[in-house]
Amino acid sequence: MGDPSSRDEKPGEPSAAADAHLPIDTLAERLAVSTVWANRIAYSVVLVAVGIGSALMASPGLSSQKIPELKADDVGKVFPTRKGFKASRDYQIADEARTTAQREEARALVRPVFDYDPSVQPVVARGVEEAFSAMQGLVEQWEADHAAKKPEDGAAVPAAPVGKKKPEAKEKDKEKEDAELLQHLRDNRKLFEAHALLSEEEDFEALVLNRFSRDASKATIGLIDRAYLGKLVTSRDELSRIDSSGVTVRIVGGSSEHVTGTAAPAVLDIREAMTELDRHASVPGNLLPDAPGLLRRAVLRMAKRQLRANLTVNTAETETRRRAAFDAVKPAMLIFKKGQKVIGDGELISETHLVVIHSMRAQSDELDTVQLQLGGAGVVMVVILAAWFFHTSAFRRFRPTRKDALFMGMLLLGMLGLLHLWVTISDAVHDKYPSLPIEALYFCFPVAAGAMLVRFVLPQELAVFFAIVFSCLTGVMLGNSLAFTIFALVTSLVAADRIARAKDRSGIFRAGLWAGGTAALAVLFLGQAEGKGIGDTLIAACFAFAGTSFAVPMLVMALTPLIEMGFGYASDIKLLELANLNHPALKELVLQAPGTYHHSIIMGSLVEAAAESIGANALLARSCAYYHDIGKGRNPAYFGENQKGENRHDQLAPAMSAVIIKRHVTDGLEMARQYKLPKRVADAIPQHHGTRLVGYFFHKAQKELEGKEGAAPIDEAIYRYPGPKPQFREAALVMIADAVEAASRSMPEPTTARLQTLVQKLINMIFSEGQLDECDLTLKDLNLMSQAFVRTLEGIYHARPSYPPGAVAPQGPGDRRAVVSRRRLAGPGATAPGRRGDLAADDPAGGARVRAHGRGRAVALPRPRAAPPAGTRSSPARRGGEDGPRGGEAAGPPRNAGRVSQALGPP
Numbered sequence: 001m002g003d004p005s006s007r008d009e010k011p012g013e014p015s016a017a018a019d020a021h022l023p024i025d026t027l028a029e030r031l032a033v034s035t036v037w038a039n040r041i042a043y044s045v046v047l048v049a050v051g052i053g054s055a056l057m058a059s060p061g062l063s064s065q066k067i068p069e070l071k072a073d074d075v076g077k078v079f080p081t082r083k084g085f086k087a088s089r090d091y092q093i094a095d096e097a098r099t100t101a102q103r104e105e106a107r108a109l110v111r112p113v114f115d116y117d118p119s120v121q122p123v124v125a126r127g128v129e130e131a132f133s134a135m136q137g138l139v140e141q142w143e144a145d146h147a148a149k150k151p152e153d154g155a156a157v158p159a160a161p162v163g164k165k166k167p168e169a170k171e172k173d174k175e176k177e178d179a180e181l182l183q184h185l186r187d188n189r190k191l192f193e194a195h196a197l198l199s200e201e202e203d204f205e206a207l208v209l210n211r212f213s214r215d216a217s218k219a220t221i222g223l224i225d226r227a228y229l230g231k232l233v234t235s236r237d238e239l240s241r242i243d244s245s246g247v248t249v250r251i252v253g254g255s256s257e258h259v260t261g262t263a264a265p266a267v268l269d270i271r272e273a274m275t276e277l278d279r280h281a282s283v284p285g286n287l288l289p290d291a292p293g294l295l296r297r298a299v300l301r302m303a304k305r306q307l308r309a310n311l312t313v314n315t316a317e318t319e320t321r322r323r324a325a326f327d328a329v330k331p332a333m334l335i336f337k338k339g340q341k342v343i344g345d346g347e348l349i350s351e352t353h354l355v356v357i358h359s360m361r362a363q364s365d366e367l368d369t370v371q372l373q374l375g376g377a378g379v380v381m382v383v384i385l386a387a388w389f390f391h392t393s394a395f396r397r398f399r400p401t402r403k404d405a406l407f408m409g410m411l412l413l414g415m416l417g418l419l420h421l422w423v424t425i426s427d428a429v430h431d432k433y434p435s436l437p438i439e440a441l442y443f444c445f446p447v448a449a450g451a452m453l454v455r456f457v458l459p460q461e462l463a464v465f466f467a468i469v470f471s472c473l474t475g476v477m478l479g480n481s482l483a484f485t486i487f488a489l490v491t492s493l494v495a496a497d498r499i500a501r502a503k504d505r506s507g508i509f510r511a512g513l514w515a516g517g518t519a520a521l522a523v524l525f526l527g528q529a530e531g532k533g534i535g536d537t538l539i540a541a542c543f544a545f546a547g548t549s550f551a552v553p554m555l556v557m558a559l560t561p562l563i564e565m566g567f568g569y570a571s572d573i574k575l576l577e578l579a580n581l582n583h584p585a586l587k588e589l590v591l592q593a594p595g596t597y598h599h600s601i602i603m604g605s606l607v608e609a610a611a612e613s614i615g616a617n618a619l620l621a622r623s624c625a626y627y628h629d630i631g632k633g634r635n636p637a638y639f640g641e642n643q644k645g646e647n648r649h650d651q652l653a654p655a656m657s658a659v660i661i662k663r664h665v666t667d668g669l670e671m672a673r674q675y676k677l678p679k680r681v682a683d684a685i686p687q688h689h690g691t692r693l694v695g696y697f698f699h700k701a702q703k704e705l706e707g708k709e710g711a712a713p714i715d716e717a718i719y720r721y722p723g724p725k726p727q728f729r730e731a732a733l734v735m736i737a738d739a740v741e742a743a744s745r746s747m748p749e750p751t752t753a754r755l756q757t758l759v760q761k762l763i764n765m766i767f768s769e770g771q772l773d774e775c776d777l778t779l780k781d782l783n784l785m786s787q788a789f790v791r792t793l794e795g796i797y798h799a800r801p802s803y804p805p806g807a808v809a810p811q812g813p814g815d816r817r818a819v820v821s822r823r824r825l826a827g828p829g830a831t832a833p834g835r836r837g838d839l840a841a842d843d844p845a846g847g848a849r850v851r852a853h854g855r856g857r858a859v860a861l862p863r864p865r866a867a868p869p870a871g872t873r874s875s876p877a878r879r880g881g882e883d884g885p886r887g888g889e890a891a892g893p894p895r896n897a898g899r900v901s902q903a904l905g906p907p
Contacts, residue, residue: 042402042405043402043405046402046405046406046409049409050384050409050412050413053413067085067357067360067361068085068343068357069357069361070349070353070354070357070358074349074354075349075350075351075354076348076349076350077348077349078347078348078349079343079347079348079349079353085341085342085343086340086341086342086427087336087337087340087342087360091334091335091336091356091359091360091363092333092334092335093333093334093335093336093355093356093359093360094331094332094333094334094359095331095332095333095334096331098332099329099331099332102329102332103326103327103329104326106325106326106328106329107322107323107325107326109325110318110321110322110325111245111246111247111248111259112247112248112313112318113247113248113250113313113314113317113318113321114233114247114248114249114250114311114312114313114314115249115250115252115311115312115313115314116231116249116250116251116252116310116311117252117253117310117311117312118251118252118310119252119253120228120232120308120309120310121224121225121228121310124224124228124306124307124308125221125224125225127195127196127306128195128196128217128220128221128224128302128303128306129217129221130195130196131192131193131194131195131196132196132212132214132216132217132220133217134191134192134194134195135185135188135191135192135207135211135212136211136212136213136214136217138184138185138188138191139181139185139211139212142180142181142184143181146177181211182208182209185208185211185212186204186205186208189204192204192207192212196302196305196306197302197305197306198302198305200298200301202294202298203297203298203301203302204298205294206292206294206295206297206298207295207298207302209294209295210291210295215288215291216288216291216295216298216299219287219288219299220299220302220303220306223277223280223281223287223299223300223303223304224303224306224307226276226277226280227268227273227274227276227277227303227304227307228273228310229265230264230265230266230267230268230273231249231260231266231267231268231310231311232267232268232269232270232273232307232308232309232310232311233267233268233269233270233309233311233312233313234269234270234309234312235269235270235271236269236271236272238269238313239262239267245259246259246260246261246262247259247260247262249311250314250317267311269309270307270308270309273304273307274304274307277300277303277304278300281296281300287299287300334352334356336356336360337438337479337481340438341430341431342356342357342360343357379476380473380476383469383472383473384469387465387468387469388465391461391464391465395461398459398461398462398465400458400462403567404458404462406567407457407458407563407567408454408458408462408465408466411450411453411454411466412450412466412469412470412473415447415449415450415470416470416473416474416477418445419445419447419474419477420477422441422442422445423442423477423478426438426441426442426444429441436539437536437539437540439536439540440536440539440540440542440543440544441543442478442484443484443487443519443523443540443541443543443544443547444543444544444546444547444551445547446547446548446551446552446555447470447471447474447487447488447491447492447548448488448491448492448494448495448496448515448519448548448552449495449551449552449555449556449559450466450467450470450492451463451466451467451470451492451493451495451496452492452495452496452499452511452515452552452556453556453559453560453563454466454467454496455495455496455497455499455500456499456556456560457560457563457567460496460500463496464493464496466492467488467489467492467493467496468489470488470492471485471486471488471489471492472485474488475488483526483530486522486526487519487522487523487526487544490518490519490522491515491518491519491522491544491548494514494515494518495511495512495514495515495548495552498510498511498514498515499511499556505557508553508556508557509549509553511553512548512549512550512552512553512556513549515548515549515552516544516545516546516547516548516549516550516552517545517549518548519541519544519545519547519548520541520542520544520545521541522544523537523540523541523544524537524538524541527540527541579619579622579623579626581601581626583626583675584675585627585630585671585675585677586600586626586627586630588630588633589629589630589632589633592633592634592636593629593632593633593636593639593641593642594642595636595639595640595641595642595643596629596632596633596636596639596641596642598641599629599641599741599742600625600626600627600628600629601626602741602796603625603626603628603734603737603738603741604622604625604626605792605796606625606737606740606741606788606789606792606793607621607622607624607625607730607733607734607737608621608622608625609788609789609791609792610733610736610737610784610785610788610789610792611729611730611733612788613784613785613787613788614729614777614781614784614785616729616730616733617730620680620681620730621730621733621734623681624680624681624684624688624730624731624733624734625733625734625737627668627672627677627681627682627684627685628668628684628685628688628734628738629664629668630667630668630671630672630685631663631664631665631666631667631668631669631670631671631685632664632667632668633667633671634663634664634667634671635660635663635664635667638657638660638661639661639664649697654697654698654700654701654704654719655697655701655718655719657694657697658694658697658698658718658719659718661694661697662694662721662722665685665686665689665721665722668685668686669682669685669686672685680728680730683727683728683731684730684731684734686721686722686723686724687723687724687725687726687727687728687731687734687735688726688731688734688735688738689721689723689735690721690723690724690725690726690735690769690771691720691721691722691723691724691725691771692720692721692766692769692771693716693719693720693721694719694720694721695719697719698714698716698719701714701719702714724774725770725771725772725773725774725775726771726772726774726775727774727775728775729775729776729777729781731775732771732772732775732777733785735766735771736762736763736766736785736789737789739762739765739766740758740759740762740789740793743758743762744758744793744797747797750793750797752790752794755790755793755794755797756786756790759786759789759790759793760786763782763785763786767782
């Protein structure tokens with residue numbers, strides 16, 4: 001179980017005894033320096049020494065290789081150095097050739113920008129319509145004027161001579177009038193051409209002869225509409241250099257744009273549109289089928305003459321976008337990580353090598369080696385000091401002793417030294433097997449071993465401090481690698497967390513597997529975030545998993561005995577985190593069900609003492625007692641210890657109350673899974689009830705059936721816990737302690753004789769019910785348990801002397817002085833959670849008990865109630881729980897009572 005003296009010290013408080021043997025104490029005595037200043041001096045010396053040592057170990061350029069001098073004449077020659085040349089730190093070198101190629105490629109990918117004007121077609125069609133309308137207006141005006149003249153000359157026309165042919169005269173007059181009209185139209189050709197283009201004389205003449213009919217106008221506009229079914233460009237030559245990706249089309253007058261292809265019929269040039277009109281007109285019946293050929297040809301020519309491009313290239317915008325794409329490409333960089341090979345052994349020097357070497361020399365001239373080492377030392381010191389002072393002020397439990405500081409400092413230097421050696425080995429392995437990624441070898445280092453060792457022997461605050469500092473230094477040591485810093489921090493935190501749950505050596509390997517799985521996931525995600533190939537990332541993840549899962553546990557197991565011997569630490573892996581009252585499940589329980597929490601804490605003291613008396617696992621028994629009733633936190637108001645006057649069971653049927661009471665077992669198992677409690681602790685939740693009856697409600701149901709004829713018999717299964725019975729001794733201890741604690745609470749005068757009689761009675765009852773049949777408790781164990789329970793209860797309910805009247809007088813309103821009662825709770829459950837120095841006392845006015853706090857406030861507490869008289873009905877709320885003497889015992893005399901009484905001895 002470890003060194004008891006180490007567990008008696010309060011967490012986080014430095015122990016003077018632990019460091020008394022250090023030379024600094026002898027020096028402080030000789031110099032008459034106080035202990036506080038001696039500690040400060042010791043901390044400062046350790047911090048400075050560790051900071052300087054780790055800075056020299058992790059600073060860049062510590063063992064950097066001199067950059068070779070290469071000239072243009074060396075191109076094509078074999079590199080003279082036998083080991084080749086590697087980068088001493090991270091370098092970024094501009095690659096001008098690749099940058100230019102990438103920029104030209106980005107420029108070529110920009111599509112040409114064309115402006116599309118959707119108003120061109122309506123404008124053209126409207127011009128044709130206006131041209132025909134103007135000429136039709138002339139015809140209508142001329143006919144109106146000619147008709148107006150006829151009445152003026154309409155005096156009686158002399159009768160024609162006999163034998164004269166009047167129709168011939170009319171025909172000649174009409175021909176004359178038509179000739180005049182046509183001439184009038186010819187004279188106004190400019191009016192037509194003001195709205196539409198018409199180049200051929202014969203086309204105009206054909207339209208004149210047709211008198212610019214509406215049919216010709218509609219036919220022309222129809223041809224124009226057909227030509228504009230697609231977008232029109234002036235010439236196909238504008239699209240000759242455009243690939244199949246299409247062009248960017250901007251809408252004139254709007255803000256939208258889209259990409260479209262350039263193939264026909266989506267985009268046509270003027271010549272292709274004319275060809276399409278010729279094809280359309282050549283089909284019989286499409287263009288003025290009843291009109292003369294001259295008119296059809298004139299309409300076709302006129303429609304083709306009106307066509308204009310509605311899609312035009314925007315050269316300025318295209319060039320602007322291409323220039324922006326060209327400039328947006330960042331310079332291509334040749335990135336060399338620290339330790340990466342630049343020129344290999346026997347490799348021929350190339351122009352690229354020459355550029356890289358010259359760039360490295362130029363950058364190295366800006367930061368010399370001394371400056372790099374000073375900068376690295378400063379970074380290390382700042383990280384260590386900042387983390388140290390922050391943890392000292394922020395965490396109450398972060399109070400490391402001088403021995404702790406020395407241990408962590410030596411461990412830090414040792415881990416950094418191992419990492420430096422591992423980097424050297426990894427570089428050599430990578431040189432021999434270039435196909436193996438260097439990052440995979442780095443990630444194989446057991447970086448989480450340091451934090452796991454610290455958490456194994458020191459509090460968690462020290463482990464977090466070590467993990468943060470060591471992770472930062474590893475990143476600095478590997479060329480300011482953020483990825484390795486994250487990897488080291490994540491794996492260290494997980495390893496430190498999981499090692500706290502280790503119970504044995506296999507628990508250490510389980511913690512390593514947890515840390516290894518986390519390391520593999522971290523490497524996978526980091527590789528994806530950096531855009532690396534999945535192949536190299538998987539290899540690195542496998543190496544990280546192997547190094548963390550196996551190397552870390554083995555290193556911890558190998559170093560732990562040396563640390564214990566060298567520093568006097570006592571590692572106790574059996575001290576579970578569950579025994580800490582700060583566990584989230586217990587915090588939730590104290591908030592939801594404070595009565596149950598108080599009951600569980602007292603039970604912890606009972607079972608621990610009993611387990612030690614019979615040689616059982618006291619820590620396991622105590623943990624089972626803490627968590628056996630955590631399910632009551634889901635419905636605390638239905639359990640007596642949490643009720644405040646109101647009993648909800650008074651409104652429920654006995655069967656429903658029994659179901660609700662038994663439900664806390666199911667809820668407890670669910671919460672056990674939620675909080676990942678160990679299997680043994682979770683098993684105690686159902687086993688501490690076994691297959692006992694919820695006796696109070698079973699008897700209540702029986703009483704309700706009295707006098708009812710023909711009533712169905714009570715189904716006992718409804719009122720019986722499902723079990724199983726206790727399978728191990730610690731669970732049986734919890735079962736018995738549960739009944740003992742609840743029953744002793746209701747005793748009016750808990751004398752030693754009465755407590756001994758009560759304990760024997762309850763053990764006999766549980767034994768006679770067969771609840772202990774499946775565990776290996778002996779009669780001797782039962783006797784020892786009985787004695788241990790009585791001793792613990794005596795300590796809890798020990799007598800107190802009565803104060804004479806007026807010894808504690810009230811001081812006035814607002815200052816309620818509590819009079820110390822004859823007995824008070826003394827033990828683990830005597831004070832409220834989180835409060836120290838509370839005093840439980842009876843209120844002088846009588847009735848409720850009060851708890852006086854150090855700040856002058858009093859909180860009312862329920863008084864211990866005497867057992868109810870025989871024959872009265874009392875709910876579980878008044879008896880402290882739901883089973884045992886609170887209603888859980890079965891009816892009838894206990895079997896084997898005499899045999900157990902003899903084993904336990906006289907009351």
